[in-house]
Amino acid sequence: MRHLISVLIENESGALSRVAGLFSARGYNIESLTVAPTEDPSLSRMTIITSGSDEIIEQITKQLNKLIETVKVVDLSEAPHLERELMLLKVRATGKDREEMKRMTDIFRARIVDVTDTTYVIELTGNQGKLDAFIQAIDPALILEAVRSGVCGIGRGERVLRA
């Protein structure tokens, strides 16, 4: 089962390698990992997408909690939550493809953020499925470059993760 785990961790050098090292040393899956400081700059928030049986997920959360610098861990996927990922896509935009690209961008409520005579950079946010669908929808030969931020997530409503 796919799980989305959020970790609040001290914003110290080395904290990221402790988390990454834990996943590789114990053989856990890591599909995506994002990390950035929070509104409190002394804390970082990580969002990790992983998968495994209930026992493995239980171990993952326990092992994350065991790291000395970890302040809090929640499995966001246990309750209603939002997931978002950002993608920047550089595409070939010439001739009739130029119009088609513009049309797909509108349909997906994406935005064109960089324009040249021959290329567009398209910005799209959404859950992983939406980003995948966009890539599916356009001609792969036209994709010059794709960069995705990895997923970040937050609980819905009153569910709050803070130190």
Next chain:
Amino acid sequence: MLLTGAEIVVQCLQRENVKYVFGYPGGAVLHIYDAFFQQDQIRHVLVRHEQAAVHAADGYARASGEVGVALVTSGPGATNAVTGIATAYGDSIPVVILSGQVPTAMIGQDAFQEVDTVGITRPCVKHNFLVKDVAELAETIKKAFHIARTGRPGPVLVDIPKDVSAAKCAFHYPETVSMRSYNPVVKGHQGQIRKAVKALREAKRPILYAGGGVILADAADELTALARRLGAPVTTTLMALGAYPASDRQFLGMPGMHGTYEANLALHHADVVLAVGARFDDRVIGSPEHFASEPRTIIHIDIDPSSISKRVKADLPIVGDVRHVLADFLRILDEEGLTAPRETLAPWWERIEQWRARRCLAYEQPADGPIKPQYVIDTLWKVTKGEAIVTSDVGQHQMWAAQYYRFDHPRRWLNSGGLGTMGVGLPYAMGARFARPDAPVVCVTGEASIQMCIQELSTCKQFRLPLKIVNLNNGYLGMVRQWQELFHGGRYSESYMDSLPDFAALARAYGHVGIRVDRPADLQPALERAFTEHANELVFLDVRIDPRENVYPMIQGGKGLTEMILSANDL
């Protein structure tokens, strides 16, 4: 007044009441060594290899219950220390390792004797720090000691660049540490504890299964009191020998791969298992699937939540310090007026006594035959009246020491259970002797293991450590040979060492007493002389034992607790 980083290090260690530092100097720690030179409160023990520095600090911690301290230089000093650190981590031993590092400005430039010590040690420490600013040094050291000794203990490394130990700063040692990210649970959940007590009271076939956590938490008295109160059998793992008196009838011996018949069968057939500071390790229960084939209620007390339901699902998990939790058990039993063991356990004890009647550890010592290792440990136990601190290395001799030296007290048995590191025996004995200068300290080793840290005989001479080394010399990597005999068709690939040294002569070359023992009749007199005539000297007893002897009982790796081989006849 401003102090240098090096002086701050020394001040911090003094404030932590550190009595001994085990270490080895080098370029990156010269300032720190200079500061040591100018004080006399802390004694520095100069080892002959950094691995031994950490092992000795670890042995000191095991024997004393206090944090052990090691000091090494950057680069090769730090990499030599890694085996010691991983060994301490494997058994959750509180050790603080201070390592020198190249100056901050040179970090990352492949400087002379630079390695990424924090990176290399990250997976085998409880935590580690690189101190980039002298202003953070004191607080970091305070945190290191706090983290090492609280919660599930473990090694903590502090990497100190050379310019940081030279820089000056006002010294202030914090009295307390508060870390929002680190607050280990001490008290167990009262509701869970009540449920657990009820389950134990209603059990028809209970067993107490204690692990190293009981030793680490100094909870032997509580464990013993609970066992007596319940009248239940007790098994203690390799790491917990001495947590319950081995001479007591309720003690079944250790469980696992080389555990006793009665301990393994009782653990398998129990209806309620109280696991205390133990972790259902692969060397204890073998296959978790086989173990799960028998229904039972598992109560699991551990300070580390990640140890619970890791290999075996717990029905009643209790997170907390085992000493506190066991004290709560006893209090609840008091409240409920349960003071004497119940009759209802009689049928369970009858079964256990039948298993015990197999006498799975019985052995024979022919008067004129080769010396049996079991006889050596038995005799050692008699000669030391069971009161010695015994360290061991890794192999058959370790298992014989664990099986035949009956430990009645905690912190008397020091060995590497988790990592299984050959070479720990001698440095552990050194650390133990510093911790308990009054106690007889014996290292039971093998001719292969002892050679992994044999240079420490020199340290022992310098510090006049009157250790007794009992080398069970079978001329083989015996444990490897045993597996090859049983599971690899008798193909003894590289398990025989030709050209062994004359150990007795080698010991004498280091300035100690060396005695070779070839005949059973000479063993007891030699051991007695070691503790009388040579009481104040290190004695190396090179005991030539039967090279064909194997360790039994044995459970093959991956098999279950009921699948024991009791002797060669079972094969």
